[in-house]
Amino acid sequence: MLLAEQIRSQARRQGREPATLASFSGQATSQETVTASLRATNTDSNSYVDQRIASFGTSLSLLYEPKVAAGTAAQFYRGDKVWAAVSINDVTGLSSSLSGLSTTAAGKVAKSGDTMTGPLIQPAYAKASLPNVATFARSMVYVTDLTGGAEFCYSDGSNWRRMSDRSIAN
Incomplete structure (x- = not known):
């Protein structure tokens, strides 16, 4: 049974005439006509419509990912949803390609604009x-x-x- 038919049936069981909502074009057609119990006339907060809306909202909330808490500038968010420190060892093949680079002060060159400010070895x-x-x-x-x-x-x-x-x- 379609949701519109269920709402219409529920409204009739409660002794109310379901309202007809027109389409956006302003003309009601058989395919676009939606029947609903208007919220303004509904005094029963536990009505079928309210239950369906609550159920729909709950089912939608299960589809979303939880919010991600912020990491630090030295971290990245991995595909397995874990914050991890950025390291050349974390990138496959990168540590071996950078193995000849020195991390000692003598091997580093500071750059300021286009001028090297340290010794180039x-x-x-x-x-x-x-x-x-x-x-x-x-x-x-x-x-x-x-x-x-x-x-x-x-x-x-x-x-x-x-x-x-x-x-x-x-």
């Missing part, structure tokens, strides 16, 4: 272990075993070159 390499020159074009390294002593070198995309005289690092 270049990685040190032996000639045999220099990274691929094409992959690291425009990069700078410190080569420890060059003829004539250790020196800063840069990649021009084809060769590792000494900073001092632009000769090929050998």
Whole structure:
């Protein structure tokens, strides 16, 4: 039985004539006509309509998630509905990709606008272990075993070159 029919039946059992509400278009049609016991004429607070509305509201409340209490700026809300601290170890694969980064003061560079405000420490390499020159074009390294002593070198995309005289690092 449809809800409208149940409401109409309940109103008739209580000895009242159900009211007819017109559609938004202003014309009542058979599909849009809704019968209801008007709340203004209803003095019985435990009426069938009130019970149905209360029941409907209760069933809807079961569909919603509870409110989430705020976490801190150092936390994120996980999919399993738990606040957790943000850590590189929490992100799959991230800790291993960041493993070469230093967290010591000597390895950090503070940035203010476009100016580095701390020392920039270049990685040190032996000639045999220099990274691929094409992959690291425009990069700078410190080569420890060059003829004539250790020196800063840069990649021009084809060769590792000494900073001092632009000769090929050998």
